Amino acid sequence: MAAWGERLAGVRGVLLDISGVLYDGGEGGGAAIAGSVEAVARLKRSRLKVRFCTNESQKSRADLVGLLQWLGFDVSEGEVTAPAPAACLILKQRGLRPHLLVHDGVRSEFDQIDTSNPNCVVIADAGEGFSYQNMNKAFQVLMELENPVLFSLGKGRYYKETSGLMLDVGPYMKALEYACGIKAEVVGKPSPEFFKSALQEMGVEAHEAIMIGDDIVGDVGGAQRCGMRALQVRTGKFSSRKAETTQMAPSR
Amino acid sequence: MAAWGERLAGVRGVLLDISGVLYDGGEGGGAAIAGSVEAVARLKRSRLKVRFCTNESQKSRADLVGLLQWLGFDVSEGEVTAPAPAACLILKQRGLRPHLLVHDGVRSEFDQIDTSNPNCVVIADAGEGFSYQNMNKAFQVLMELENPVLFSLGKGRYYKETSGLMLDVGPYMKALEYACGIKAEVVGKPSPEFFKSALQEMGVEAHEAIMIGDDIVGDVGGAQRCGMRALQVRTGKFSSRKAETTQMAPSR
Numbered sequence: 001m002a003a004w005g006e007r008l009a010g011v012r013g014v015l016l017d018i019s020g021v022l023y024d025g026g027e028g029g030g031a032a033i034a035g036s037v038e039a040v041a042r043l044k045r046s047r048l049k050v051r052f053c054t055n056e057s058q059k060s061r062a063d064l065v066g067l068l069q070w071l072g073f074d075v076s077e078g079e080v081t082a083p084a085p086a087a088c089l090i091l092k093q094r095g096l097r098p099h100l101l102v103h104d105g106v107r108s109e110f111d112q113i114d115t116s117n118p119n120c121v122v123i124a125d126a127g128e129g130f131s132y133q134n135m136n137k138a139f140q141v142l143m144e145l146e147n148p149v150l151f152s153l154g155k156g157r158y159y160k161e162t163s164g165l166m167l168d169v170g171p172y173m174k175a176l177e178y179a180c181g182i183k184a185e186v187v188g189k190p191s192p193e194f195f196k197s198a199l200q201e202m203g204v205e206a207h208e209a210i211m212i213g214d215d216i217v218g219d220v221g222g223a224q225r226c227g228m229r230a231l232q233v234r235t236g237k238f239s240s241r242k243a244e245t246t247q248m249a250p251s252r
Numbered sequence: 253m254a255a256w257g258e259r260l261a262g263v264r265g266v267l268l269d270i271s272g273v274l275y276d277g278g279e280g281g282g283a284a285i286a287g288s289v290e291a292v293a294r295l296k297r298s299r300l301k302v303r304f305c306t307n308e309s310q311k312s313r314a315d316l317v318g319l320l321q322w323l324g325f326d327v328s329e330g331e332v333t334a335p336a337p338a339a340c341l342i343l344k345q346r347g348l349r350p351h352l353l354v355h356d357g358v359r360s361e362f363d364q365i366d367t368s369n370p371n372c373v374v375i376a377d378a379g380e381g382f383s384y385q386n387m388n389k390a391f392q393v394l395m396e397l398e399n400p401v402l403f404s405l406g407k408g409r410y411y412k413e414t415s416g417l418m419l420d421v422g423p424y425m426k427a428l429e430y431a432c433g434i435k436a437e438v439v440g441k442p443s444p445e446f447f448k449s450a451l452q453e454m455g456v457e458a459h460e461a462i463m464i465g466d467d468i469v470g471d472v473g474g475a476q477r478c479g480m481r482a483l484q485v486r487t488g489k490f491s492s493r494k495a496e497t498t499q500m501a502p503s504r
Contacts, residue, residue, distance in 0.1 A: 126384075127384060128383075128384045128385070129384070130383075130384040130387070131380075131382075131383055131384065132378075132379060132380045132381070132382040132383065132419070133380070135382070135419060135423075136418060136419050139410070139417070139419050139423075140416060140417060143410075143417055157430060157431045157432075157433070158391070158395075158431055164392060165391070165392060165395055166388060167384070167387060167388050167391050167427075167431055168431075170430060170431070171387075171391075171426075171427035171428065171430050171431040172427060174423075174426045174427055174429075174430040175419075175423035175424060175426055175427040176423065177426075178409060178422060178423050178426040179409045179410055179419055179420075179422070179423040180409075181409070
C-alpha cells in the first residue's frame with residue numbers, strides 16, 4: 001500500500017458520500033459517525049475543494065442539508081450533488097412525464113415536473129412505499145408503454161440504518177427490469193454522468209479528485225471508472241461481510 | 253406447421269397449466285376460460301393421461317382444487333403437481349428450516365415444517381405480502397446466514413387476473429438475489445426436477461407427453477428442455493404484447 005502522501009499527490013478536490021460516511025440514518029434522524037463532523041471541518045479549512053455526492057433519494061436536498069447541519073456538519077444545499085435534481089434535468093431535456101414511485105420526503109424535488117399521463121417511471125429509495133400495490137402500479141404503467149423507460153435513482157443493494165441493514169432501490173429496480181424485460185437507466189452513483197456533473201460543479205478534473213464512500217460498487221468502482229481515485233471507509237455498510245463480495249478494490 | 257395428427261403422434265399424457273389456461277384468477281375467485289371446463293372433461297374421457305402442473309403458490313392444493321371444482325372442473329387434489337409440496341420435500345431432505353415469505357393461503361402446506369431458527373428463506377407469490385417490511389425481513393435473514401439459501405416457488409414475471417396484469421414471485425426473487433449477491437433455487441416450472449416429478453406421477457415418459465400452458469418460458473421452454481412437446485394457449489397472459497419477447501417458441 002502506498003504512503004498517504006503519495007496516494008494523495010495532486011489531489012485538489014474531495015467528493016464525500018454522505019450516508020454511512022458522515023452519518024447513519026435511523027430513528028430520530030440518525031447519528032453522526034464518530035469523527036466525521038471534525039473531519040469535514042478540517043477538509044473545509046484545507047486547500048482542498050469539497051463536494052458532497054450522495055445517492056440519498058428519500059429526502060430533498062433541503063431536508064438532507066437541514067439534518068446534516070443539525071448533526072453539526074458545515075454543509076450547504078449548493079454543495080450537494082443528488083440524484084433527484086439530476087433526474088429532473090433529464091426528464092425536462094427529454095420531454096418525459098414520470099410516474100413517481102418515490103418517498104414522500106423527496107417528492108418536492110419533482111414539484112416543477114409534469115406527471116400527468118406518464119410516459120416513463122422514476123423509482124427511488126421509497127422505503128415503506130415499496131408496497132406490492134405501488135410496485136404493481138409502476139409495473140402496469142411500464143407495460144402499457146410502447147417504449148418503456150425506467151429511471152432508477154441509484155442502484156444500491158442496501159444501506160445501513162442504526163437499526164440494521166435496509167433494502168435500497170437497486171433490488172426494486174432489478175424486480176421491475178425482470179418483470180418488464182427492460183434495462184433501467186441509473187441516475188446517481190455509479191453512473192459516470194453523475195460523477196462528471198459533481199466534478200464539473202467542483203471545478204476539478206477526474207485525475208485531481210478522490211471519492212470517499214462506504215459502497216465498494218457505487219462509490220469506489222464508479223469513481224475509479226471515471227478516472228478518479230477512491231477510498232472506502234470502514235463505517236456504514238462496510239462492516240457487513242457481504243459488502244466485500246466483489247472484484248472491485250479501493251485505490252492503493 | 254405440422255398437422256395436428258402428426259404433432260400429437262405418440263402422445264400418451266397431457267400436462268395442463270392451470271392459471272391462464274383453465275381460469276383467470278381475480279375477484280370472487282376468478283372465472284373459467286371459455287371452453288376449458290369441457291376441454292378437461294373431453295381429455296379425461298379420452299385415452300390420454302391428464303395431470304395438472306401449476307406454479308400456483310397463493311393457495312394450498314386443497315383450496316385450489318376446491319375453487320376449480322366450484323368453477324366446474326373435474327379435478328382432484330391427487331392430480332395436481334404444485335411447488336409448495338415439492339418445496340416441503342426438499343426442505344425435509346436437506347434438514348432446512350425456512351423463513352417463509354408466502355401468502356397466507358398457502359401457509360397450511362408448511363404445517364409440518366419446522367420454521368424455528370431459520371437457516372433458509374422460501375418465497376412464493378405473496379401478493380400484498382410483498383411489503384417492504386416483509387422483503388426487508390427476508391433480506392436480513394439471508395444476510396445473517398453463513399451460506400444463504402433462497403428458494404423461490406416459480407420465477408414467473410407476472411400473471412393475469414381479471415383486473416389486469418399482476419407481478420408474480422419472479423421479480424421479488426430477482427430483488428433478493430441482487431440484494432444478497434446470491435442465486436435462488438427455483439422450485440416449480442421451469443425447473444426440470446419439477447416437470448420430471450409430474451411425469452413420474454403420471455407414469456409417462458417425457459417424449460410421450462405434451463405441456464399446455466400460457467407462459468412461453470415457464471411452460472413451453474421448460475417442458476421442451478425436458479424433452480416434452482409444448483403448446484402455448486392464446487389465453488391468460490399470452491395476449492400481452494410483452495409475453496412474446498423471448499427466443500422460445502411452441503413445438504411445431
